[in-house]
Amino acid sequence: MKKIILFLLFSSFVSAQDYSKLFNSLDSLQKKEIYTHLRKIKKLINYEIIKKEGTIKKNDFIKGVFFIDSQGKFSLIIVDENSKKHEEIISNITSKLPLAYCSTYFNQYVSFRFKLIEINDLETYNSKLMRDEQNVPQAFSEISTYPSFKKHSFLNDKEKSIDAFHKSMNNHIKKNFSYPKKAIEDNIQGKTTVVYLISPDGNVDEIYAYNADPLLQIAGIKIIEMLPKLIPATINGEKTPVIHSQPFTFKLQ
DSSP states (O other): OHHHHHHHIIIIITTTTOHHHHHHTSOTTGGGOHHHHHHHHHHHHHHHHHHHHOOOOTTOEEEEEEEEOTTSOEEEEEEOGGGGGGHHHHHHHHHHOOOOSOGGGTTEEEEEEEEOOOOOSHHHHHHHHHHHHTSOOEEGGGOSBOOBSSOOTTTTOHHHHHHHHHHHHHHHHHHHOOOOHHHHHTTOOEEEEEEEEEOTTSOEEEEEEESSOHHHHHHHHHHHHTOOOOBOEEETTEEEOEEEEEEEEEOOO
């Protein structure tokens, strides 16, 4: 039933730009999770680009910043140079979105970077969305084996695997951490949270950041987008997408 509803939403409601019906179909608890809301927006953006432009180029990423006002209304603040060709579509979508329920993030900025799905017809895209609904990204606590930077003999040992993952991640952060020059000049400090999706093929195709100034959010996203291809997580031997969050603290001495 959920698959049928999703298909109808994208084949009928989205073409009529009735985005509120899509968002009202979400579980009420999920509405409070900002990354869940952002992932739905990502799917709408991908849909509209296919519908209006017909072609998704290989490795086409969208990167930018939204603002959520005191009522839960999204607005597009900025996109990077490579994403400007899609700016009108993104702005049009955000202007029609229903109010968000994630009140914790009202009057805040949220940043994003995600890869567009390389599908060039809506029927195929709808089919992929229905498959994705059956393969929901899991939290680390729900998986059988953790993602990894490299092969280990102890991948099935959760405690050792998560410890190895965190050590590798800390080394990656130390190697690639850079305090934004503009943030230093303006004495901007804070802690941002970056949520990212590790796909079943080990790539990081979706990254979202919230809390703190957008300059710090984007800096955190840059570190995560520099991750190498990882060994994906599994559930019962099957590769699975997994959601993970990484805090970044920017503090001037």
